[in-house]
Amino acid sequence: MLDKRLYHHLVSWLGQWPAGRALQVVGSERRVRPGWDGRPHPVVGVGAPGGAVLSVPPERVEAVRALTDLPVGDLLAKLPAAVGYAGWHAHRAVFRYCLAPAPLPDAGDWICPDDEVIPPWLRVFGDPVLVARDATGAFLAGVGLKRHDAHGQEIAVGTVPAARGRGLARRLVAQAARRVLDGGAVPTYLHGPGNGASATVADAAGFRDRGWTAYGISED
Structure with missing residues (x-):
């Protein structure tokens, strides 16, 4: 069901x-x-x-x-x-969608997208965004939520090249999914069919591939 x-x-x-x-x-x-x-x-x-x-x-x-x-x-x-x-x-x-995120530890904090540490790609998302930083406060990885409606929010994640391979993306995605579910909505996650790295993050965070497909058009 x-x-x-x-x-x-x-x-x-x-x-x-x-x-x-x-x-x-x-x-x-x-x-x-x-x-x-x-x-x-x-x-x-x-x-x-x-x-x-x-x-x-x-x-x-x-x-x-x-x-x-x-x-x-x-x-x-x-x-x-x-x-x-x-x-x-x-x-x-x-x-993909998720109803039971992987029990991974939190990796970041929810902050306002106009904070100076936020990179341009993450600023387009609504308030707040989820950010992982290093000991100096520099940005490592982040998640924005595409708030489509009251029932569904799509997770988008990005990691700076120097911080990849540490498991930050999967932890942030699972952390964001818990927040979306706690708010009464379902978290979704989209990635290109050939994007193996993104597929690995989704699997590890609890977003199982059920054979569903999304379609759209874009200018680029």
């Missing part, structure tokens, strides 16, 4: 869940409104073993549905133009 927090997150984020067919295209006003970072995200999709839901702007539903008989690779190639973003690129990611 699907966890109710994850179910409500997917319904809120996508506009419908479960899929009901191999590929269900749905229209959602959320695709034209600002997302977690203040920018619109015109395509969001999640696929599970029972089917996939692809959420697009309401006025683009028919154009995207016309592509659903194509092989997935061809559909993704044509998807940006079909939603009015020609020149953007479609992408796939491994979609």
Whole structure:
């Protein structure tokens, strides 16, 4: 049985869940409104073993549905133009969620993202962010939360090259997941299919690969 927090997150984020067919295209006003970072995200999709839901702007539903008989690779190639973003690129990611984070020790502190120690990539996340520092206070690794809705928050993590290999990322991800769960939401984690390092972090933190996939488009 699907966890109710994850179910409500997917319904809120996508506009419908479960899929009901191999590929269900749905229209959602959320695709034209600002997302977690203040920018619109015109395509969001999640696929599970029972089917996939692809959420697009309401006025683009028919154009995207016309592509659903194509092989997935061809559909993704044509998807940006079909939603009015020609020149953007479609992408796939491994979609993971966690209900029982690994019992790893905490590795950082939650601080305001405008603190001078925070690197630029981490400043775009809402307050607060989770940061690990060395004895001098220098930044080593951090986690930001993409607060998609009241039911689901996506974890993003980064570590400076000199601090990699110490297990900081997995500890921070598990620590952040506990905070999200304590707040009543479900933590999610996305990474590229070929990103072995990120997959290792997810596995170690308790985010099992269940064979789910996420879809989206981006400018770069």
